[in-house]
Amino acid sequence: MEPPAPSTDMPQDPPAPRRRPGGRTARVRALVHGAVREQLVAEGYDGLTVDAVAARSGVHRTTVYRRWRDVGGLLADVLDSAADDGWAPPDTGSLEGDLTALNEEVAAGLTEDPPIAMALIAASFRSPEAAEALRRFWDDRYRRCAPVVERAAARGELPGAATDDRALLVAATAPVYHRLALLRAPADPALPATAARTAALAAGAGAFAVPG
Amino acid sequence: MEPPAPSTDMPQDPPAPRRRPGGRTARVRALVHGAVREQLVAEGYDGLTVDAVAARSGVHRTTVYRRWRDVGGLLADVLDSAADDGWAPPDTGSLEGDLTALNEEVAAGLTEDPPIAMALIAASFRSPEAAEALRRFWDDRYRRCAPVVERAAARGELPGAATDDRALLVAATAPVYHRLALLRAPADPALPATAARTAALAAGAGAFAVPG
DNA sequence: ATCCTAATGCAACTGTTGTCGCATTTATGG
DNA sequence: CCATAAATGCGACAACAGTTGCATTAGGAT
Numbered sequence: 286m287e288p289p290a291p292s293t294d295m296p297q298d299p300p301a302p303r304r305r306p307g308g309r310t311a312r313v314r315a316l317v318h319g320a321v322r323e324q325l326v327a328e329g330y331d332g333l334t335v336d337a338v339a340a341r342s343g344v345h346r347t348t349v350y351r352r353w354r355d356v357g358g359l360l361a362d363v364l365d366s367a368a369d370d371g372w373a374p375p376d377t378g379s380l381e382g383d384l385t386a387l388n389e390e391v392a393a394g395l396t397e398d399p400p401i402a403m404a405l406i407a408a409s410f411r412s413p414e415a416a417e418a419l420r421r422f423w424d425d426r427y428r429r430c431a432p433v434v435e436r437a438a439a440r441g442e443l444p445g446a447a448t449d450d451r452a453l454l455v456a457a458t459a460p461v462y463h464r465l466a467l468l469r470a471p472a473d474p475a476l477p478a479t480a481a482r483t484a485a486l487a488a489g490a491g492a493f494a495v496p497g
Numbered sequence: 498m499e500p501p502a503p504s505t506d507m508p509q510d511p512p513a514p515r516r517r518p519g520g521r522t523a524r525v526r527a528l529v530h531g532a533v534r535e536q537l538v539a540e541g542y543d544g545l546t547v548d549a550v551a552a553r554s555g556v557h558r559t560t561v562y563r564r565w566r567d568v569g570g571l572l573a574d575v576l577d578s579a580a581d582d583g584w585a586p587p588d589t590g591s592l593e594g595d596l597t598a599l600n601e602e603v604a605a606g607l608t609e610d611p612p613i614a615m616a617l618i619a620a621s622f623r624s625p626e627a628a629e630a631l632r633r634f635w636d637d638r639y640r641r642c643a644p645v646v647e648r649a650a651a652r653g654e655l656p657g658a659a660t661d662d663r664a665l666l667v668a669a670t671a672p673v674y675h676r677l678a679l680l681r682a683p684a685d686p687a688l689p690a691t692a693a694r695t696a697a698l699a700a701g702a703g704a705f706a707v708p709g
Numbered sequence: 710a711t712c713c714t715a716a717t718g719c720a721a722c723t724g725t726t727g728t729c730g731c732a733t734t735t736a737t738g739g
Numbered sequence: 740c741c742a743t744a745a746a747t748g749c750g751a752c753a754a755c756a757g758t759t760g761c762a763t764t765a766g767g768a769t
Binding site for chain 1: 618619621667679682691692695705
C-alpha cells in the first residue's frame with residue numbers, strides 16, 4: 286500500500302516554493318518597517334492602519350495585506366526585527382538597585398512617545414500574531430534578566446539553594462505594568478523603586494526559593 | 498464685568514434638554530444590555546460588534562450607535578450597571594489568606610468563559626469610555642478591599658503606624674494580572690497563593706509602611 | 710542570455726463600520 | 740386630552756477594511 290517513492294521530491298504537498306528574499310523583497314520590507322515607525326510617530330496608534338502604512342511606504346496595499354495580514358502582523362514583524370539588539374539588564378551592584386533600574390526602563394518604555402509599547406499591547410488583543418510576538422519579546426527579555434538573579438545569589442542576597450528567577454522578575458515588574466498598562470494611572474516616579482524594594486525584600490526572605 | 502444673572506436658566510449654552518429616561522428608554526437599555534451579554538456568550542469577544550448587538554436586541558443600529566457610540570461604550574455601560582453588586586472581599590482570618598482568596602477571584606475572573614473581563618480590557622485600549630469604566634471598576638474594587646488591610650493591621654500583622662493599602666493590594670494582585678492579561682500565559686494554579694504570600698511577606702517587613 | 714516563477718502592482722469587488730437627514734413614535738408636562 | 744420635543748426607526752450614504760483575479764516586474768538558477 287505504499288505509494289511509489291518519488292524520484293526527487295515530496296509528491297503530495299505543494300513542493301514548498303523556493304523563497305526569494307533577495308533585493309526587492311528586502312527593500313519592500315525595509316520600506317514598510319520604516320513606514321510603520323513613521324506612521325506611529327505621526328498619527329499615533331489610532332492612525333496606524335494597513336492602508337496608511339502602505340501609502341506612506343509607497344508599497345501597494347495588496348502587498349502589505351498579503352505579507353503582513355494586518356496591523357498586528359506589521360507590529361509583530363517590526364518588533365521581531367528589533368528584538369536582536371544587544372540589550373542587557375542593568376548592573377548596579379545590588380538586587381534592589383538592578384530591579385529599580387529595570388523598572389525604570391519598563392516605565393520609560395510604557396510612557397514613551399510615540400507609545401510603541403502600548404500600541405503593541407493594544408494590538409496583541411486583536412491580532413494573534415502580535416500577541417505571539419509580544420510573548421516572544423517578553424520571554425526574551427526575562428531570559429536576559431536571569432543574570433540579575435544569579436548575581437544576587439552570588440552576592441549572598443538570596444537564601445536557599447535556588448530561586449525562581451522568573452517569578453521574582455515578574456513580581457518586581459508586574460506592579461509597574463499593572464499601573465501603567467492596565468489601570469492607566471499617571472506615572473508614579475517612586476513606583477519603580479518601591480516595587481523593586483518590595484520584590485527584593487520578599488526574595489531576601491525566601492519568597493521565591495524553589496525546593497529543588 | 499459680571500454677566501447679568503439669568504432669570505431662570507443658563508442663557509448661553511443650549512439649555513440642557515430635559516432627559517426622558519422613562520419607559521421606552523429604559524426598555525431599550527435593558528434589551529441592549531441583555532444582547533451584549535448574550536452576544537458575548539454566543540460569539541465571544543470577536544463577535545461583539547455594534548451591529549450584532551443591535552440585531553440581537555431588536556433595537557435599530559442607529560440607536561445603538563447614538564447612545565453607546567461603540568463596543569467600548571456598550572461594555573462600559575454594562576459594567577457600570579453591574580458594579581453596584583454587594584461584592585465584599587474575602588475574610589479568612591489572615592492577610593495572606595485574604596490576598597490568596599482575592600487573587601483566586603481575580604484569576605477566575607480573567608479566565609472565565611465568556612471572557613467578559615478580558616473583553617473589557619481589550620476594549621479599554623480602543624475606547625476611552627471603556628478605559629474610564631474599567632478604571633472606575635478597579636478603583637471601586639480596591640476601595641472595597643481596604644478592610645483586608647485594616648483587619649491585618651488590627652491583628653498586628655503590619656508594622657509601623659500606617660500602611661499604603663492600595664500599594665499593598667496592587668503588589669499582591671499585579672502578578673496575576675500580568676501573567677493572565679499581558680503575558681497571556683496559561684493559568685498557574687499556584688500563582689494566586691505565591692503572589693499573595695510574597696506581598697504579605699513584604700508587608701510584614703514594612704515594605705508598604707507610610708511615614709505619616 | 711533566457712527561462713521560470715516568486716513577488717509585486719493594479720483594479721475591481723464585497724462586506725463592514727459609522728454617519729446623516731428625515732419620518733415616526735412616545736414620554737412628559739400642562 | 741393635547742402639545743412639545745426627546746428618543747427611536749428607517750433608508751441611504753460615505754469611508755474603510757480586506758479579498759480576488761489577472762498583469763507585470765524582477766530574483767535566481769541553468
